[in-house]
Amino acid sequence: MSEPVTFHFDVEGDNFASAGEASVSIKKILRQLNIDPETIRKVSIAMYEGEINMVIHANGGSADVLIFPDKIRIILEDTGPGIADISLAMQEGWSTAKENVRNLGFGAGMGLPNMKKYTDKMDIESELGKGTKVTMEVFIQ
Numbered sequence: 001m002s003e004p005v006t007f008h009f010d011v012e013g014d015n016f017a018s019a020g021e022a023s024v025s026i027k028k029i030l031r032q033l034n035i036d037p038e039t040i041r042k043v044s045i046a047m048y049e050g051e052i053n054m055v056i057h058a059n060g061g062s063a064d065v066l067i068f069p070d071k072i073r074i075i076l077e078d079t080g081p082g083i084a085d086i087s088l089a090m091q092e093g094w095s096t097a098k099e100n101v102r103n104l105g106f107g108a109g110m111g112l113p114n115m116k117k118y119t120d121k122m123d124i125e126s127e128l129g130k131g132t133k134v135t136m137e138v139f140i141q
Contacts, residue, residue: 004067013059013060019055021051022051074135079131092110119138
Protein backbone atom coordinates (compact mmCIF):
# COMPACT_ATOMS: atom_id res chain seq x y z
CA MET A 1 0.00 0.00 0.00
CA SER A 2 1.28 3.46 -0.84
CA GLU A 3 1.98 6.10 1.79
CA PRO A 4 -1.04 8.23 2.66
CA VAL A 5 -1.25 11.94 1.92
CA THR A 6 -1.32 13.61 5.33
CA PHE A 7 -2.53 16.93 6.69
CA HIS A 8 -2.21 18.39 10.19
CA PHE A 9 -4.35 21.08 11.79
CA ASP A 10 -4.25 22.71 15.19
CA VAL A 11 -7.66 23.42 16.71
CA GLU A 12 -7.86 26.41 19.02
CA GLY A 13 -9.92 25.99 22.17
CA ASP A 14 -12.79 28.34 23.03
CA ASN A 15 -12.52 30.03 19.63
CA PHE A 16 -15.88 29.54 17.96
CA ALA A 17 -14.97 31.98 15.17
CA SER A 18 -12.30 29.62 13.83
CA ALA A 19 -14.07 26.37 14.73
CA GLY A 20 -14.52 24.27 11.61
CA GLU A 21 -11.61 25.70 9.65
CA ALA A 22 -9.85 22.32 9.46
CA SER A 23 -12.94 20.53 8.16
CA VAL A 24 -13.50 23.26 5.54
CA SER A 25 -9.87 22.94 4.43
CA ILE A 26 -10.12 19.16 4.12
CA LYS A 27 -13.37 19.48 2.20
CA LYS A 28 -11.59 21.68 -0.39
CA ILE A 29 -8.63 19.31 -0.59
CA LEU A 30 -10.87 16.27 -1.09
CA ARG A 31 -12.71 18.07 -3.89
CA GLN A 32 -9.38 18.83 -5.57
CA LEU A 33 -8.50 15.13 -5.30
CA ASN A 34 -11.81 14.24 -7.00
CA ILE A 35 -13.07 12.24 -4.04
CA ASP A 36 -16.75 11.41 -4.41
CA PRO A 37 -19.22 13.93 -2.89
CA GLU A 38 -20.78 11.49 -0.41
CA THR A 39 -17.39 10.62 1.10
CA ILE A 40 -16.56 14.33 1.31
CA ARG A 41 -19.87 15.01 3.07
CA LYS A 42 -19.26 12.28 5.65
CA VAL A 43 -15.68 13.38 6.35
CA SER A 44 -16.72 17.03 6.62
CA ILE A 45 -19.54 16.37 9.09
CA ALA A 46 -17.55 13.98 11.28
CA MET A 47 -14.51 16.23 11.36
CA TYR A 48 -16.54 19.37 12.09
CA GLU A 49 -18.29 17.69 15.01
CA GLY A 50 -14.92 16.60 16.39
CA GLU A 51 -13.47 20.08 16.02
CA ILE A 52 -16.42 21.62 17.85
CA ASN A 53 -16.02 19.08 20.66
CA MET A 54 -12.36 20.05 21.05
CA VAL A 55 -13.27 23.76 21.06
CA ILE A 56 -16.03 23.30 23.64
CA HIS A 57 -14.65 20.65 25.97
CA ALA A 58 -10.89 20.31 25.60
CA ASN A 59 -9.37 23.75 25.07
CA GLY A 60 -8.45 22.70 21.55
CA GLY A 61 -6.29 19.95 20.19
CA SER A 62 -5.08 18.63 16.87
CA ALA A 63 -6.57 17.01 13.81
CA ASP A 64 -4.59 14.76 11.49
CA VAL A 65 -6.09 13.55 8.24
CA LEU A 66 -4.56 10.68 6.30
CA ILE A 67 -5.84 10.05 2.80
CA PHE A 68 -5.32 6.50 1.55
CA PRO A 69 -6.46 5.19 -1.84
CA ASP A 70 -9.43 3.41 -0.22
CA LYS A 71 -10.21 5.42 2.94
CA ILE A 72 -9.74 8.63 4.87
CA ARG A 73 -8.55 8.40 8.46
CA ILE A 74 -9.14 11.30 10.86
CA ILE A 75 -7.28 11.39 14.17
CA LEU A 76 -8.41 13.98 16.70
CA GLU A 77 -6.36 14.37 19.87
CA ASP A 78 -6.60 16.69 22.84
CA THR A 79 -5.24 17.06 26.34
CA GLY A 80 -8.58 18.08 27.84
CA PRO A 81 -10.37 16.62 30.85
CA GLY A 82 -11.22 13.33 29.14
CA ILE A 83 -14.61 11.65 28.83
CA ALA A 84 -15.83 10.13 32.09
CA ASP A 85 -18.38 7.77 30.53
CA ILE A 86 -17.99 7.13 26.79
CA SER A 87 -21.20 5.10 26.48
CA LEU A 88 -23.17 7.94 28.09
CA ALA A 89 -21.43 10.52 25.88
CA MET A 90 -22.49 8.49 22.82
CA GLN A 91 -26.18 8.98 23.66
CA GLU A 92 -27.92 11.59 21.52
CA GLY A 93 -28.73 14.70 23.52
CA TRP A 94 -26.35 14.03 26.40
CA SER A 95 -23.92 16.91 26.89
CA THR A 96 -21.65 18.48 29.47
CA ALA A 97 -21.54 21.80 27.60
CA LYS A 98 -21.95 24.86 29.78
CA GLU A 99 -24.91 27.23 29.42
CA ASN A 100 -22.91 29.93 27.61
CA VAL A 101 -21.91 27.39 24.93
CA ARG A 102 -25.52 26.22 24.56
CA ASN A 103 -26.61 29.84 24.17
CA LEU A 104 -24.30 30.05 21.15
CA GLY A 105 -26.14 27.09 19.59
CA PHE A 106 -23.53 24.44 20.38
CA GLY A 107 -23.41 21.61 22.89
CA ALA A 108 -26.65 19.86 21.95
CA GLY A 109 -25.16 16.43 22.59
CA MET A 110 -25.02 15.33 18.95
CA GLY A 111 -21.24 15.55 18.38
CA LEU A 112 -20.08 12.02 19.14
CA PRO A 113 -23.29 10.37 17.83
CA ASN A 114 -22.93 12.25 14.54
CA MET A 115 -19.25 11.39 14.32
CA LYS A 116 -20.16 7.70 14.60
CA LYS A 117 -23.12 8.04 12.22
CA TYR A 118 -21.06 9.57 9.43
CA THR A 119 -18.02 7.30 9.64
CA ASP A 120 -17.48 3.65 8.80
CA LYS A 121 -15.26 3.07 11.82
CA MET A 122 -14.70 5.02 15.03
CA ASP A 123 -12.59 4.39 18.11
CA ILE A 124 -12.44 6.55 21.24
CA GLU A 125 -9.63 6.40 23.78
CA SER A 126 -10.01 8.69 26.76
CA GLU A 127 -8.38 9.06 30.14
CA LEU A 128 -9.66 11.44 32.79
CA GLY A 129 -7.27 14.31 33.33
CA LYS A 130 -5.15 13.34 30.31
CA GLY A 131 -7.30 13.78 27.22
CA THR A 132 -9.06 12.03 24.40
CA LYS A 133 -8.09 10.49 21.08
CA VAL A 134 -10.76 9.77 18.48
CA THR A 135 -9.82 7.83 15.35
CA MET A 136 -12.38 7.69 12.54
CA GLU A 137 -12.33 6.18 9.07
CA VAL A 138 -14.52 6.83 6.08
CA PHE A 139 -14.21 4.43 3.17
CA ILE A 140 -13.89 6.04 -0.25
CA GLN A 141 -16.73 4.97 -2.49
